[in-house]
Amino acid sequence: MMPEFETGDVRANGLRFHYLEMGEGPLALCLHGFPDSPWTYRYLLPELAEAGYRAVAPFNRGFAPTEVPADRHHVHTSTMVADAVALHEALGGDGDAVLIAHDWGAVAAWGAAGHAPARWRQCAILNIPPFQVFGANLFSYDQIKRSFYFWFFQMQAVAEEIISADDFAFIDRIWQDWSPSYDATEDLPYVKECLRDPAHFQTALGYYWGQFEPARMGSAMWAEEQEAAWGRPITQPILYLHGTQDGCHGLNGEQVKEVPAHLGEGSESELIEGVGHFMLVERPEEINGRILRFLGKA
Numbered sequence: 001m002m003p004e005f006e007t008g009d010v011r012a013n014g015l016r017f018h019y020l021e022m023g024e025g026p027l028a029l030c031l032h033g034f035p036d037s038p039w040t041y042r043y044l045l046p047e048l049a050e051a052g053y054r055a056v057a058p059f060n061r062g063f064a065p066t067e068v069p070a071d072r073h074h075v076h077t078s079t080m081v082a083d084a085v086a087l088h089e090a091l092g093g094d095g096d097a098v099l100i101a102h103d104w105g106a107v108a109a110w111g112a113a114g115h116a117p118a119r120w121r122q123c124a125i126l127n128i129p130p131f132q133v134f135g136a137n138l139f140s141y142d143q144i145k146r147s148f149y150f151w152f153f154q155m156q157a158v159a160e161e162i163i164s165a166d167d168f169a170f171i172d173r174i175w176q177d178w179s180p181s182y183d184a185t186e187d188l189p190y191v192k193e194c195l196r197d198p199a200h201f202q203t204a205l206g207y208y209w210g211q212f213e214p215a216r217m218g219s220a221m222w223a224e225e226q227e228a229a230w231g232r233p234i235t236q237p238i239l240y241l242h243g244t245q246d247g248c249h250g251l252n253g254e255q256v257k258e259v260p261a262h263l264g265e266g267s268e269s270e271l272i273e274g275v276g277h278f279m280l281v282e283r284p285e286e287i288n289g290r291i292l293r294f295l296g297k298a
Contacts, residue, residue: 003042012086013079016067019058023049026121027093030057031084033103033128034204035171036278037063039190040102043284044291051292053098056091060105062203063194072199075206077229080104081111088112088119098295099123102280103248104207107230114232124239124291127246127277130262131231133255135223142250149174150217153208160201168192178247179276187281237266239294241287243275268294 005020020038028048030041038057048055059066061075061083069075088097099120101109106128113123128134137143153159163170171191175184195201216222240259242251253271260267270290272279279287 003046005042005045010087010090012090013083015061015069015083017058017061017083017087017090018065019056020045021054021056022046023053023055025052025054026096026098027088027091028053028055028098028100029084029087029091029093030055031099031101031105031108032057032060032063033105034207035168035174035191035195036103037187037190037194040187040278040280041100042281044100044280044288047288047292048100051295054091056087058087059194062200062206064197064200068197068199068203071206072202073206074210075203076210077107077111077226079210080108080207081115081229084108084112085116085119088116093119095119096121100125100291102126103128103277110234111230111232113234113236113238114230117235120236122237122239122295124241124294126241126279126287127243128249129240129242129251129255129259130234131227132262133251133259134249135226135231137249137251137255139218146247146250150208150212151214153205154212154214156205156209159205160198163205164195164201168195171195175278179278179282180245180247181274182276182278182282184278184281187278234262234267235264237268237294237297238263239267239291240269241279241290242269242271243277243279243282244271244273245276248277266297 005022009018022045041057045055099109106125109125110130242256256269256271259269275282
């Protein structure tokens with residue numbers, strides 16, 4: 001059964017964002033990815049509220065009921081970063097705010113931490129490593145296989161129809177591949193509700209169209225542009241968590257150990273055995289505890 005959350009909306013970076021929230025205190029901004037929804041934070045938001053935070057999980061750009069942007073076909077990493085920074089401002093965040101993020105939300109968080117370090121005391125970032133590690137891993141054979149959907153989503157004449165067929169059965173399979181030991185029956189209806197409207201679905205695919213255009217992806221210009229958006233030096237302490245069963249982005253133990261070398265003093269990283277991409281719902285007690293222990297070290 002899903003918990004009861006307060007809901008609200010706020011204008012940030014030119015867009016009306018809807019969100020779930022719980023608690024009072026310094027802002028804890030929680031950002032989701034694709035194909036996902038803020039409901040993946042349903043176990044963490046109450047824990048953050050109990051720890052003295054105002055925990056807010058927005059429906060990210062492209063995910064209903066957040067407003068559809070004018071440009072549905074090109075959501076760049078720099079836009080994701082600007083959204084995170086603007087949400088901090090619009091929600092009344094200060095220097096005691098913390099940022100918790102997963103998947104595309106993680107990309108936004110790496111950029112927001114680098115571009116606006118004074119806004120975030122600490123961050124906990126899950127499953128997508130900093131750009132330096134992400135970029136080095138992106139074209140390994142194993143990762144190319146995992147990232148097949150980057151390329152498939154570029155087939156814009158057919159991708160929307162194929163992904164949405166049979167009540168988005170493609171998304172069911174993505175969740176199975178990315179978190180192979182998890183039953184996502186409770187999560188998937190919330191994910192699909194965010195994407196069912198074609199304009200919202202196009203915007204969600206626009207993250208991939210904006211980043212991974214085949215003619216540019218991997219070029220020196222592409223790498224320079226991505227590094228400018230989410231590869232700046234990070235000065236805050238960051239907790240980075242990755243699962244051994246993550247079918248979306250695969251990292252080994254040595255790669256996970258390398259992550260804190262790119263981050264601020266006091267940063268930590270951990271490769272968690274037996275958990276996949278959607279770790280917040282797979283093993284919530286363990287993951288929430290790990291995040292809250294880290295946040296308590298400030």
